[in-house]
Amino acid sequence: MNFFAGFDKPPSQLTRQELEVCYARVMEAALDINMTRGLPSPAQLQLANPYLSLPGTSDFVSRSLIDWRNYGCLQGMPELRELVAEVLLGLPAEQIAVGENSSLALMHEALGYAFSHGFSTSPRPWIKEPSIKFLCPVPGYDRHFAMCEEFGMEMVPVPLLETGPDMDQVERLVASDPAIKGMWCVPKYSNPSGAIYCNDTVERLAKMPTAANDFVLLWDNAYAVHHLTDDEVPNQPLAKLCEEAGHIDRPLVFASTSKILLPGAGLAFFGSSRANLAWWLKHRRSRTIGPDKVNQLRHLLFFGSSKGLVDHMKKHRVLLAPKFERLEAELLQGLADVRQVAWTTPKGGYFVSLDLPKGCASLAVRLALQAGVALTQAGATHPGGTDPHDRTIRLAPTYLDLDTLSMAAKALVVCVLLAIAQNECSGNGP
Amino acid sequence: MNFFAGFDKPPSQLTRQELEVCYARVMEAALDINMTRGLPSPAQLQLANPYLSLPGTSDFVSRSLIDWRNYGCLQGMPELRELVAEVLLGLPAEQIAVGENSSLALMHEALGYAFSHGFSTSPRPWIKEPSIKFLCPVPGYDRHFAMCEEFGMEMVPVPLLETGPDMDQVERLVASDPAIKGMWCVPKYSNPSGAIYCNDTVERLAKMPTAANDFVLLWDNAYAVHHLTDDEVPNQPLAKLCEEAGHIDRPLVFASTSKILLPGAGLAFFGSSRANLAWWLKHRRSRTIGPDKVNQLRHLLFFGSSKGLVDHMKKHRVLLAPKFERLEAELLQGLADVRQVAWTTPKGGYFVSLDLPKGCASLAVRLALQAGVALTQAGATHPGGTDPHDRTIRLAPTYLDLDTLSMAAKALVVCVLLAIAQNECSGNGP
Numbered sequence: 001m002n003f004f005a006g007f008d009k010p011p012s013q014l015t016r017q018e019l020e021v022c023y024a025r026v027m028e029a030a031l032d033i034n035m036t037r038g039l040p041s042p043a044q045l046q047l048a049n050p051y052l053s054l055p056g057t058s059d060f061v062s063r064s065l066i067d068w069r070n071y072g073c074l075q076g077m078p079e080l081r082e083l084v085a086e087v088l089l090g091l092p093a094e095q096i097a098v099g100e101n102s103s104l105a106l107m108h109e110a111l112g113y114a115f116s117h118g119f120s121t122s123p124r125p126w127i128k129e130p131s132i133k134f135l136c137p138v139p140g141y142d143r144h145f146a147m148c149e150e151f152g153m154e155m156v157p158v159p160l161l162e163t164g165p166d167m168d169q170v171e172r173l174v175a176s177d178p179a180i181k182g183m184w185c186v187p188k189y190s191n192p193s194g195a196i197y198c199n200d201t202v203e204r205l206a207k208m209p210t211a212a213n214d215f216v217l218l219w220d221n222a223y224a225v226h227h228l229t230d231d232e233v234p235n236q237p238l239a240k241l242c243e244e245a246g247h248i249d250r251p252l253v254f255a256s257t258s259k260i261l262l263p264g265a266g267l268a269f270f271g272s273s274r275a276n277l278a279w280w281l282k283h284r285r286s287r288t289i290g291p292d293k294v295n296q297l298r299h300l301l302f303f304g305s306s307k308g309l310v311d312h313m314k315k316h317r318v319l320l321a322p323k324f325e326r327l328e329a330e331l332l333q334g335l336a337d338v339r340q341v342a343w344t345t346p347k348g349g350y351f352v353s354l355d356l357p358k359g360c361a362s363l364a365v366r367l368a369l370q371a372g373v374a375l376t377q378a379g380a381t382h383p384g385g386t387d388p389h390d391r392t393i394r395l396a397p398t399y400l401d402l403d404t405l406s407m408a409a410k411a412l413v414v415c416v417l418l419a420i421a422q423n424e425c426s427g428n429g430p
Numbered sequence: 431m432n433f434f435a436g437f438d439k440p441p442s443q444l445t446r447q448e449l450e451v452c453y454a455r456v457m458e459a460a461l462d463i464n465m466t467r468g469l470p471s472p473a474q475l476q477l478a479n480p481y482l483s484l485p486g487t488s489d490f491v492s493r494s495l496i497d498w499r500n501y502g503c504l505q506g507m508p509e510l511r512e513l514v515a516e517v518l519l520g521l522p523a524e525q526i527a528v529g530e531n532s533s534l535a536l537m538h539e540a541l542g543y544a545f546s547h548g549f550s551t552s553p554r555p556w557i558k559e560p561s562i563k564f565l566c567p568v569p570g571y572d573r574h575f576a577m578c579e580e581f582g583m584e585m586v587p588v589p590l591l592e593t594g595p596d597m598d599q600v601e602r603l604v605a606s607d608p609a610i611k612g613m614w615c616v617p618k619y620s621n622p623s624g625a626i627y628c629n630d631t632v633e634r635l636a637k638m639p640t641a642a643n644d645f646v647l648l649w650d651n652a653y654a655v656h657h658l659t660d661d662e663v664p665n666q667p668l669a670k671l672c673e674e675a676g677h678i679d680r681p682l683v684f685a686s687t688s689k690i691l692l693p694g695a696g697l698a699f700f701g702s703s704r705a706n707l708a709w710w711l712k713h714r715r716s717r718t719i720g721p722d723k724v725n726q727l728r729h730l731l732f733f734g735s736s737k738g739l740v741d742h743m744k745k746h747r748v749l750l751a752p753k754f755e756r757l758e759a760e761l762l763q764g765l766a767d768v769r770q771v772a773w774t775t776p777k778g779g780y781f782v783s784l785d786l787p788k789g790c791a792s793l794a795v796r797l798a799l800q801a802g803v804a805l806t807q808a809g810a811t812h813p814g815g816t817d818p819h820d821r822t823i824r825l826a827p828t829y830l831d832l833d834t835l836s837m838a839a840k841a842l843v844v845c846v847l848l849a850i851a852q853n854e855c856s857g858n859g860p
Contacts, residue, residue, distance in 0.1 A: 037501065039500055039501055040500065042497070045497070045499040045500060048499070049487050052484075052485055052486055052487055052488070052724070053483045053484075053486050053487075054482075054483075055482055056482055056483050057479050057482055057483075058482070067472070067475070069475040069478070069692050069693075069694075069695070070469055070470065070475060070692075070693050070694070071467065071469055071688075071693040071694055072694075100530040100531060100535075100722075101530060101718075101721070101722045102717075102718040102719060102720075104717065104718055104719065105530075105717050105718045108716065108717040108718075112542055112546075115546070116542075116545070116580075116581065116582075127557055143716075143719070146715075146716050147716050147717075149716070150546075150713065150716035150717075151546065152546075258501075262499050262500075262724060263499075263500050263501040263719070263720075264499075264500070264501055264502075264719070264720050264721065264722050264723050264724065265499070265722050265723070265724035265725065283580065285576075286538065286573075286576050286577050286579070286580035287532075287534065287535050287538040287577075287580075288531075288532040288534055288535045288538075289532060289534065289573075289693070289694070290532075290693075290694050291531070291694060292530075292531045292694050292695050292725075293694050293695070294482070294692060294694065294695035295695065295722075295725075
């Protein structure tokens with residue numbers, strides 16, 4: 001399907017009228033494509049098939065000597081903690097705890113304890129503070145922002161650069177405002193841009209003085225092993241750097257196997273300093289008798305070792321990398337020479353971030369939706385769901401098969417060009 | 431093993447010196463028995479063996495059309511909700527949501543939302559109230575009390591009678607004190623006494639006027655189907671009665687399959703009015719993308735139907751009922767004619783509650799521990815871990831095999847009699 005057929009000039013040089021013709025063709029195609037969320041594809045889900053019959057009547061005996069079929073073992077079985085600790089969290093096994101199926105829920109839980117009790121370094125529970133602010137690198141993850149809203153935390157946006165958050169801004173803000181108690185970080189293959197926090201950024205995050213004594217980095221290592229290229233970015237040594245800088249309790253690290261094994265059926269992990277882990281378990285004890293150790297054993301048997309987990313991710317990469325390449329190719333073909341249009345080429349993770357001229361993102365998303373291609377809502381990448389420049393669109397290529405992805409990308413190109421043309425005509429152009 | 435061998439009178443008529451001899455024999459037996467918690471036995475765990483290989487590569491397609499291997503379905507799959515709703519919660523499937531593995535965690539979550547946001551009926555979030563009080567029927571469940579402590583809620587004890595909480599006291603308290611926002615209830619086979627809330631109690635709980643507009647009953651239906659006799663007590667119609675009384679949002683109902691399938695690997699459920707369910711899901715959405723639907727499917731395939739679940743519980747009963755009978759027989763033999771000693775004979779659940787003369791419980795537990803029999807800490811059945819009369823001991827007979835249970839019970843009898851004798855000698859007697 002070529003929506004530009006018959007025009008003998010590149011798409012970027014079509015007039016608004018010509019683009020309306022192309023858009024009418026998109027409408028005629030009666031597409032019904034959903035690329036709103038970062039879902040693994042059915043082919044990826046099949047990689048987990050052997051997991052679905054585990055553990056069987058395994059004779060596994062945990063070193064903890066707690067029966068994996070009965071209550072107990074609040075922190076999680078040591079064997080599983082050892083398997084995931086370094087590779088997913090960059091921490092030793094003693095400093096992590098296994099949760100349920102959602103790392104997001106563990107972040108919510110950590111914030112809940114901070115509000116009701118505070119950290120050991122807090123002068124008082126956060127709920128007693130007049131206000132709590134969190135730094136939010138943008139573009140960022142909408143569910144982090146939604147959680148801030150749920151807890152009534154004020155979001156302070158800071159630009160996310162290719163090297164991580166704009167550290168000049170970050171350092172200035174945290175040094176002066178004691179209400180800033182924390183910061184969201186997706187340090188690797190960030191959602192949605194794929195940005196990777198560079199060594200300098202991580203070092204500065206570890207070292208920077210903060211007005212709040214109990215300032216924490218919510219380090220969402222969602223894409224720890226989700227590489228798309230041979231340039232496999234290792235886990236940043238945040239905990240070590242924080243310890244060296246005298247800020248040992250600063251990082252709260254989260255990860256899960258949702259996009260390694262199966263979404264929803266995976267396991268989530270929390271890791272931090274020894275003191276914070278004790279704090280976590282103390283409060284958690286009032287909440288639950290223990291985690292699902294049968295699922296821990298399933299993970300142990302399925303992956304076998306940390307290397308097994310890493311190797312498993314290579315199978316995901318085989319399925320995912322061609323999709324990112326295809327999306328890139330379509331964007332290049334349709335939007336390469338369009339002013340103020342740019343997109344990221346991530347080395348890992350689940351998303352591509354597409355930037356348009358100011359004021360065009362929500363219109364492009366609306367046009368796409370009308371034409372049967374559902375994208376992540378424009379603005380979702382920013383606090384409060386409002387992108388002040390209305391520029392950024394998150395693209396989620398993982399779920400679709402290659403042909404459908406191509407079709408969606410071709411439609412997107414038309415919608416983007418038409419949105420820019422319409423926007424210029426309405427006097428909102430750059 | 432007969433610790434009373436050689437004495438030609440009933441144990442209850444032995445002198446303190448004679449009892450010291452018996453206790454020395456218990457010590458000599460070098461027992462190492464743990465009956466502190468209500469754990470299912472290994473034989474019970476084996477009933478779940480077929481679950482351990484589920485779901486396999488099932489071709490199940492949920493009516494919700496959401497892939498059970500991928501993200502989504504916040505409320506839980508409709509098929510599973512239908513299977514458990516009436517039988518475990520006494521509510522329609524639309525009014526329940528599936529959580530993770532722990533009903534305790536769902537109670538914590540509900541209280542968390544109440545504190546941070548309040549219910550729709552709340553004048554303000556609970557955190558803004560000068561104080562929050564909860565009625566705690568005693569003897570009760572230590573983890574309920576610990577959760578009150580975690581949230582800084584003041585516990586107001588009310589006596590748990592054979593028919594449920596002392597409703598005269600309850601009605602008087604809730605009518606006059608707007609700080610009393612809720613009440614813990616284990617309505618069936620209560621932990622630890624096995625008490626069953628009678629119709630009149632449930633009706634009064636539903637109808638009673640409360641000074642707090644947002645008063646809630648935390649209805650922990652932990653033992654919904656955990657019958658030990660043919661007199662299978664049905665779920666009380668709390669929701670219906672509350673609706674009829676104009677208090678539709680009063681009950682928050684919780685249950686889990688921890689003691690039906692496997693502890694830790696089961697599923698927990700929350701149910702309430704439609705309005706409260708919407709409230710629950712709204713806040714939950716900020717917390718998690720969705721529950722573990724693979725485990726939901728495992729449950730569906732393992733039980734097949736509500737009847738399948740109820741039938742499965744008959745297998746538990748076959749294993750459990752003889753233990754309760756054995757414990758009863760040992761107590762009868764050793765303590766039947768001892769003044770101010772009484773115990774419950776539950777028709778279901780996991781515990782027996784043993785009452786001693788005032789001031790004897792902690793001593794008896796200490797003597798037992800010294801002799802190698804770990805019991806639930808005395809006082810655990812009361813708020814703050816303090817039984818003001820030091821009378822009540824929770825007995826947990828489920829985990830032990832029959833012979834070990836007999837041995838523990840015989841040792842307990844000696845310790846109880848010796849504690850009473852020592853207590854009388856020290857001038858603390860009744």
